[in-house]
Amino acid sequence: MSDLREIYQEVILDHYRKPRNFQALDAATSEARGHNPLCGDRISVYLVVRGGRVENISFQGAGCAISTASASLMTEAVKGKTLDEAKALFHHFHDMMTGPEDDGEVGDLGKLEALSGVRRIPIRVKCATLAWHTFKSALEDDARNAEPVTTE
């Protein structure tokens, strides 16, 4: 178990030091900003949604190791997913972070499971879920503007 914890720690540090998809997207079809005042984390999430799929996703911001690593892992996890798959992943991740600690079944979340240890530190759970709530907000913004643009 301590081996697993070390691997989790490494994944988080790796994504903190070298965040993936860390840039603004000029072509974004929607974006949202998130703020976690408890820690001071700030994030912007950029989405390119086409054909019911998250074609591209990126983020920018400044925050602690957990919020940055979580955002980085999230972009890798949802890129290419359909909107339904991405929403399911949001709920699955949210359940993992807010579920009871002795609920050993975190499901099959791949690398996202590296953040499962954070649920033992309630004040940091908001750091880990900030990116996901911001992502969801961007998705909903997109849904509101889903009326297709036409040149006719």
Ligand code: ZN
């Ligand atoms: Zn934080």
